[in-house]
Amino acid sequence: MADDILDTLEAVIRDRRSGDPAASYVAKLTAKGRAKIAQKLGEEAVEAAIAAVQDDRAGLTGEAADLIFHLLVLLADMDLSLDDVRAELARREGVSGIDEKAGRAD
Numbered sequence: 001m002a003d004d005i006l007d008t009l010e011a012v013i014r015d016r017r018s019g020d021p022a023a024s025y026v027a028k029l030t031a032k033g034r035a036k037i038a039q040k041l042g043e044e045a046v047e048a049a050i051a052a053v054q055d056d057r058a059g060l061t062g063e064a065a066d067l068i069f070h071l072l073v074l075l076a077d078m079d080l081s082l083d084d085v086r087a088e089l090a091r092r093e094g095v096s097g098i099d100e101k102a103g104r105a106d
C-alpha cells in the first residue's frame with residue numbers, strides 16, 4: 001500500500017541505510033551497528049512508557065512515533081519487514097480464532 005506512512009517510511013529507511021551518515025540519521029545510526037539501534041529502541045520504549053504513566057498524551061504520541069521509527073530501523077537491519085510482522089499478527093489472529101471456536105480463553 002503505497003500511501004501508508006509506515007510503508008513509505010520503511011522504504012525510505014531501506015534506501016537511506018547505505019547513505020551518507022553525515023546527511024542521514026538512518027545511515028548514521030545503521031553505521032553504529034545493531035546493538036546501538038537496539039539500545040535506541042529500548043530508550044524510546046522507556047520514554048513512551050514514562051509519557052503514558054505521566055498521562056502525557058502528546059508526549060506518548062511523539063514517543064510512539066520515535067519507537068516505531070526505531071523499530072523499523074532495527075527490522076531493516078535484520079532484513080525483516082512490516083510484512084513479516086503483519087504475517088505474524090495474522091497468524092496469531094488465526095490461532096486466536098481457533099482457540100475461540102474451541103471455547104478456550106486466551
Ligand SMILES: N=c1c2ncn([C@@H]3O[C@H](COP(=O)(O)OP(=O)(O)OP(=O)(O)O)[C@@H](O)[C@H]3O)c2ncn1[C@@H]1O[C@H](COP(=O)(O)O)[C@@H](O)[C@H]1O
Nearest residue numbers: 009012013016023024025026027029040043065066069070
Ligand atoms: N521518522 C524519523 C525519525 N524519528 C526520529 N528520528 C530521529 O531519532 C533521533 C532520536 O533522538 P535522540 O535525541 O534520542 O537521539 P540523538 O541524540 O539524535 O542520537 P544519539 O546520539 O543518541 O544516537 C533524533 O535524531 C530524531 O531526528 C527520526 N529520523 C528520521 N526519521 C525519518 O526517517 C527518514 C530518513 O531520515 P534520514 O535518514 O535522516 O534521511 C525521513 O523520512 C525522516 O523523516
